[in-house]
Amino acid sequence: MRSTPAPQHAIRLRACVALLGTLALATLGAAATSPAHADDHFNKQVRPLLEQYCTKCHNAEKRKGKLDLTATFDSDVPKHIKVWQKMYLPIREREMPPDDQKQVPEEQRHQLLAWLASVKQGNSKDCSELATDDSKNFYRGFVMSRRLNRVEYDYTVRDLLGLDHDLGVGQRLFPKDGSGGLGFDNVGDALFTSPVLMEKYLQAADDVLTIALPDGGKPSGAAPSYAPRLTDAQLAAVRKRVFVAWPGYGRAPRAAARQVIRTFIDRAYRRPAADADVDRLLTMFDRAQHRGDSYEASVKLALKAALISPHFLFLVEPEPDKEGVYELGDHAIAARLSYFLWSSLPDDDLRALADAGKLRDKDVRARQVRRMLDDPKAIALAENFGLQWLALRDLGGERRPDAKAFPEFNDELSDLLKREAVLFVDHVIREDRPLIELLQADYTYLNDKLASHYGIDGVAGDQMRLVKVTDGRRGGILGFGAVHAVTSYPLRTSPVLRGKWVFEDVLGRHVDPPPPNAGNLPEGESTKGLSFRQKLEVHRKRPECASCHNKMDPLGFGLENFDALGRWRDTYEGHPVDATGVLSNGQKFEGVAGLKKMLAEKQRDEFLRTFVRKMVSYGFGRDLTEFDNCVVDEAMKAMYADEMRAQTVVERIALSYPFTHRYAKK
Amino acid sequence: MSRESCTISRRTVMRGVGASLALPLLDAMGPRTGVASALADADSARPPVRMACLFFPNGVWMPSWIPQKPGDQFDLPFSLKPLDPLKQHVNILSGLDKRNSHEGDGHYAKTANFLTGMHVHKTTGKGINVGSVSVDQLAAQRVGHLTPLPSLELGIEPVISGIDSNVGYTRLYGSYISWRAENVPMAREINPRLVYERLFGMQPGKTAASRRKVDDAKSLLDLVLADANDLRGRLGRDDQFKMDEYLDSVRAVEKRIDFATKPDPRAWKPTTKPTAEQMTPPAPDIPDNHPEHVRLMLDLMVLAFQTDSTRIGTFMFGNSVSGRNFRGIIDGVRGGHHEISHHKNEQHNIDQYQLINRWHVEQLAYMLDRMSKVREGESTLLDNSMILMGSGMSDGNAHDPANLPILLAGGAGGAFKTGRHLANPGGTPLCNVYVSMLGRMGTPVERFGDSTGPLKSLDA
Known part of the structure; x- marks a missing residue:
């Protein structure tokens, strides 16, 4: 044993031994990190702010939002990295402290944000190292074979037999x-x-x-x-x-x-x-x-x-006999690549490189990624990653508009709506477009039927093809009829569901579920004659509802011009559509075009980061932990340095250390 | 090659059941001539007891579900009215609870453990766990070898995609009530035709070709069993569990084939042959029409019990949080089930909510009626069954986990007295019902889930 474990490690150690029964003392002891260190800046600058503005609610007793900030007062800053990450956006977006609480003065707010951002970055580890105590714990329990x-x-059977479908x-x-x-x-x-x-x-x-x-x-x-x-x-x-x-x-x-x-x-x-x-x-x-x-x-x-x-x-990813980090074999790497990009087995070229032991070479692998993305089979990435990222897979199945209210909806339309999303995402990836086009593009994929469904003229023939769209309504994920349909109830659209979709799936943010018995409009307050949106605004006035709905609903209002099948509407239930939204940070936008512009300019980083995180999870076939932030950060950096190009992200994931390395636990 | 032909793999017991089981179960790990067969043989003159657990999502409107009076003199409330002709065959159980569902948000922590009663581990993927094997699978692991299929898992909706980041659970939890072990759900079949083929497909002996196919299947399974055993040793610990699932599944299919090729161990033979209509295979595709789909699945469950193809079944009318649109199915209902279940105490929503509840009860009544018409000697199939139906929450608007809506039909072979509203003291564990049911399946346990003992008031 190289170092004596600090007391808290000893306790954890005992728990592990009790749990697993077979762990060798030496291995854990050697991996023990340095003991908690006091952080001067935290104690002098940050903690007072937390005490003044946050811990009234976020304390050990109330644990509002399941957050107890007093737990950070041990001043072990790195230990609480998850807390700092969770705090950053709500403060930046002025969601916290809530409106009815004392607000942090501007200058101190900026200092706090800068500090939170710095811990976020400062904690990133060397990306080509797995064997930290953290990473070991995180690898434990993930199923990889x-x-x-x-x-x-x-798809595997298709390629095994050499068929084209x-x-x-x-x-x-x-x-x-x-x-x-x-x-x-x-x-x-x-x-x-x-x-x-x-x-x-x-x-x-x-x-x-x-x-x-x-x-x-x-x-x-x-x-x-x-x-x-x-x-x-x-x-x-x-x-x-x-x-x-x-x-x-x-x-x-x-x-x-x-x-x-x-x-x-x-x-x-x-x-x-x-x-x-x-x-x-x-x-x-x-x-x-x-x-x-x-x-x-x-x-x-x-x-x-x-x-x-x-x-x-x-x-199958066999493990060596020895515990520790190991590099996957060439054939396991080939399979990881081909199932990531094609949802299928490696082709002959990839196999030949694996046979020759060349796939561990990063340059070789990078060239293969480009080659594979150029192959028609790469549409699997748009089909499987794309549709699941956007939560569109169940459209036409469990998510189905009411047949009487929307007789136009049928399996054909459902397939076309999903096809638009697949071909669009495929285009961005295959043509190596800037990823921001996912939000804001002047094109989409249509055929005659889908174009007439959308009310767009001049598209003839049933072949889906790239069509220029310039009015800001279509082009990008927010213009997909499939998205409008899955974020609606069977009989009506829902700004709440849509707002939640944008907030969570597009921006990667989190809202807590509504409290039990939510949903009562205030009694005695007449809502007759109000538009649906106006009724919802009444609902939102209640403070227990407002804290979440203020974040979600305005985003959803931006999509009010789309009905439950994704068709454009100027009036809804006899009222003119009001598609303006005002966020809690005061930003205001008008309609879907305004929403797209705002997201592309002001929330660009959150959007791209969410996309990258989801793709890393898909590429690795597992959940992510804070340790993976390093891969996400590197991919983001490389992407920004390369005009936000899509293939750069795919390439960085395939070249990342965890893509080719695992931890063997014994 | 190794032929571990015990009825339960050791790991399943160790990981799935844990400490909550009484000792007798361990006997099932012996050879087939062990306690379980002896028990069944002792009963051989009498028809076997069957159990089914039916789940419907999104809770109920309680005022129209719980009868006002306890005992055997009560009026059926609105949602239970369809049971009127079968009232004497049903017990309405109130006051039941799943303690472990009081924590955890929304629906998932109340669905996945419907039949385990244990804590549902909050996760979007890693470490999926519902605390225990489910009650149906526990019974199947003990007496499943007595029938061609140990158990039958049926559903209507495919597994839900994605994770619910709102509450932090994988939606997979909302799609399964039957768990082979605490961390392995049982796949459900939703296509009636495939269920039919599963029930009656693997019957060799008619032609030389079919005999050969079954013989081949045995050799093929032996071969891949050897593959899997080789492979297992080269995998990491967590990955080995996945290979164990494969190994267990191969062995289960082997046992199924053995059953078909060896002399039938059962002394009791079904007395009512299925009609030609019953034995007509369903159309190859899943019906578009929801009521038709549900009835086909319930028909198949009855058929499986009637022919003694299995004695244990589960059925999910829908996944947790199902937004199924009942317009066009139930007069007066328009909109999604889940949306309506959040009724906001508004009368027009409540009206629709209880209509949906009532529709589900109507389907149960249909199934019970069919079962009551299948003669088994002096009794009927219904007399010899335990059909439990319920939801994982009471009022859907509040996701209320207390006072669960539970019905239990059938006489369990004369052991249960029916036709009553059994009003239990609040907080009585639902798992007490499961302990009673397990007793009747020839799989007695002292405790299951959070049980405190059997629900004695069920007994005749």
């Missing part, structure tokens, strides 16, 4: 996956395997082989009815790709099968097949041969085993 989700299953087997058979982390379905902690799914894996493997490799290469009536029909040319191509060897000309069936199996699982297992893997699958081939099945049928039985093997169904 995970099963494929059902979208990844379909997926068969939809997983999406048909498997239950929908849940989400974790910052809201994505590629988070290992939230992906479970249960007996039902195992039964489905068996059936899916059957279906895949029946659809794509019918006996004798001829389309078969046995193919399930839900599957798309493959053309003869497609069937022949799959057959050629899979059956790389046939018996005959002195080659025994078993030798041919060995070659087919090896080639297949080199791809399917996302690593070079081991002899043991091949031999094990050959037992299935032997079994079928033994009872007189054809060569083809016998090979397919072995392939079926491969398709239900955990080597295929799980993205």
